[in-house]
Amino acid sequence: MAVPTAKKTPTAAAKKAEATGQPTEVEYKNITFLVESAKRLPLPVLEAIEDDRGELAIIRAIVGPTQWAKFSTTEPTIEDFEEFANLITQGAGFGDSGN
Numbered sequence: 001m002a003v004p005t006a007k008k009t010p011t012a013a014a015k016k017a018e019a020t021g022q023p024t025e026v027e028y029k030n031i032t033f034l035v036e037s038a039k040r041l042p043l044p045v046l047e048a049i050e051d052d053r054g055e056l057a058i059i060r061a062i063v064g065p066t067q068w069a070k071f072s073t074t075e076p077t078i079e080d081f082e083e084f085a086n087l088i089t090q091g092a093g094f095g096d097s098g099n
């Protein structure tokens with residue numbers, strides 16, 4: 001099984017994205033996901049965090065419904081989700097998701 005990789009170091013890319021206003025490109029299983037910097041994420045992300053809805057709800061809010069559907073096409077396991085979540089949170093500039 002191929003190990004998911006980011007096109008760039010996610011934290012460095014996240015810093016650049018924040019400075020330029022452009023989303024960070026994160027590659028997972030040959031699919032490119034666009035992740036906004038932390039301050040440009042949609043409000044439902046903050047709501048999920050504040051409501052303590054858990055990591056799944058937070059990651060789903062970060063990537064949005066269209067990109068979540070793309071992720072779902074990979075038929076992910078829980079372990080796959082953990083890898084994806086780490087890439088997405090790094091891409092947004094949060095660092096490791098804690099898994």
